[in-house]
Amino acid sequence: MSGQTLTTQHQTLALLLFSAFVAATLAITTWVSRHRQGSAEEFYAGGRLFSPMENGFAIAGDYMSAASFLGISGLIALFGYDGMLYSVGFLVAWLVVLLLVAELVRNCGRFTLADVVAARMSERPVRIAVGTSSVTVSVLYLVAQMVGAGSLVALFLGGTTEAARAWTVIGVGALMVVYVSVGGMRATTWIQIVKAVLLMAGAVTLTVLVLVRFHGDINQLLDTAAERSGYGKDFLSPGRKYGADATARFDFISLGLALVLGTAGLPHILARFYTVPTARAARRSVVWSIGLIGSFYLMTIVLGFGAAAVVGTSEVRASNAAGNTAIPLLALDLGGGPGATGGTVLFAVVAAVAFATILAVVAGITLASSASVAHDLYASLKRRQAGQHSEVAVARIAAVGIGAAAIALGLLAQDLNVAFLVGLAFAVAASANLPVLLYSLFWRNFTTKGAVWSVYGGLVPALLLVLLSPVVSGSPHSLFPGVDFQFFPLENPGLVSIPLGFLAGWAGTVCSREPADEAKHAETEVRSLTGAGAA
Template structure:
């Protein structure tokens, strides 16, 4: 069986030369054209803020489950995790486990209660029984920070993917690609709003899970449907010492196990604080449908992450970690290279188009979340004190999309070559540190106060970002964002979750117990009733 794998690997090597840029662009262009037609059709019904932000609350639980999986299964899930498994084996698969287990936290703690209590954004829930302006401002800033980190990861994936497809090795060429993706993202959101974005995410989820299933079946078929044979092939091409280390824990995190614990905390707790995922709960008509959508999402996401195990080790066996690391796009090129090894340029073109669809769908969801947060929470609630009409608010939201797109393009150019699963883990750390403590306290603790919310969000956000800046992620080594030439890394861990997440909870508690001005007990009781029953969920949330 190992001989068969070596033969397949030899056949796979010239496949990169067969790469057909025209075919790749044609497949991707077809996807963009079809989804753009759907977006234009969906945009006809965008008459109100509820249509633009929440898709008119017209999606069923099943549809929203597919859309959530389309929103959640980002370039990190497909390109980043497959690459991480191909290079680091077992330690790479830990990303899949963390991302999946996180959904149980989201389902049990926040999904139904968020849907019942909020209206358009996460801040609607957090400010329900607290003072509107300071809490909304803090929540909006936190939302924008999480979206920014997440957008960086998607843009990095876009640049690496197209450089692989078109053979573009220059920084300028990759930068142009990132700019094109950013422009398409802006167009999707400006035209389609949440309704158009949701349909793009549903289509993308079907294509991504279907494509991953086909590749998984193909890898298993050429190995006699034996996962053991796939693992043998991965060991045979492994560059680790000993080669079997790719099947055991510790290849990536063995030197500093606490770094893994920190990463695991961020992954498991981060999902329940991701604003673009939380916003999806508002697109369904009832709390029951919100619950149903999360159950669908767990099944779809869980199945997909099982596929990544086979695809990652399959890429290691059929392509080899050295070839993956040397390819344009680096670690993120494992899945496309595996597609090329299996089915040549046609499968490579299809899988790459799916990966592009993945990036476009996720960045569109992030952009609409960030724009809604700025327009609804900062512009209307803070600057205009709730007096802006819906048309004015939506106009500001659309302008914000353009600004976010430009910022994402500039940031995406700056992080080319970074592992995108790793970049997304940083976004999860920010979400778990700044958002989750405030969400949990708001939903479950009547003694929570405005000071607690503000301290928790700003403190969690600031500590997380500062620790990232002074960590090995940012400087001091070859893979750092600033390279090895600059070194001010004084925090040893690559993910700050183990420090910043408990700190966010601590500051929320400390701020609440030290504030003499307690919140209105009637509002606290009303929020509890609404969160549990959904009564009055369609009404205004400002008090």
């Protein structure tokens, strides 16, 4: 059941549903744009008017990306137990956000991660460092969404896969620029809320249908998945992807660290805490999002094993080597197959929901990265002259440049699994952003030099290790399979780069000639814990 078997009926219905969602989101963007978008608070934070429930749904919509819906389920369908580890890592990460980050970030910052760090440091070097890191993480995350969009549309357009992927990536990039530059945070938030509702509804429907197919018997589902995988009972045990040798085991540890620690350093997630009026509302937002996200990731486990049991691992791999099309193929089969009306409708609905997922997530990431360019990089260089209106104008222009970069990289990385690509973004976020954030919030003696060293000490090694890893060269599945400059054996750099980020921050502080500003730290500590003086 490959993309070639899909009929014109599937293609037409899926395209109609895609078009309907795009039209609806563009209508939301147009409606929201009538509100005044000239102020930075309105453009970056939606006027801080969202309730905890609304923001919780938006956070869930921002976080449950193509990696979650397409990539994780695909990895489970291909690798069984080892693919399920992504679901666990993505969910556990929210405990770090809830307990250590949400309220403090809301109290200390205004629009970006750099606001939190710069509150007690010399602004210019800190903003340049953190802004550069935030844009890098955002672009890596965007690439994963582009790849997911390309794989999805190539599936239902059949034989013209390369052209379909390329034009889809370009189209998604253009749409995300429109959403951000026209609607700002308010439009982006409502798009994410609509997407979260659609995604949860689609996931619940598919999960129920999978369980009905196997009469609610989870053991039968797992046994069938193991049988159709071609690996037997080994499919349900560790080792298909990460247990073959010592290198694979270290790669798994590296991936786990990146997933658990990376969420708290993602710029587009941290930016969502500024859209609510108080720190208490930010914390309640996280509680709402954890409920939604936890339910969703439990369902991805059923869907992944369901795809292996119903469609078959070999068929999933034949359709897309990275497994990115497992969920649409599962929907097609559950609805009655390629020739059935139910199969056509369910496939088209699921494909449209996945496409909605991608559009909503890329809008949030693009907004966060363009905010970093304007509020951190541009404003730090032009701080005395830059007004709010010029900042917002720069943010809109930055959205275009970031969109172009994401399109180019998305075209290059079309054959990689989207969950894997997001894992790389999480590793960079955990290496460069998390250390400087935690040090700024909790270490009294932390200095400006320590902050700058912490960011670059995590960012540069993470990027270099990815470039020298099997992801880029040295294997048949690399970005450049024809060359080999691989020196680092792990696919995910987190095991090395995350400790280096923390170590660099400590070393920079110890080597700093200027002592930490005790008064600024005391002021920041009071504001972070009580909210006094928070924006």
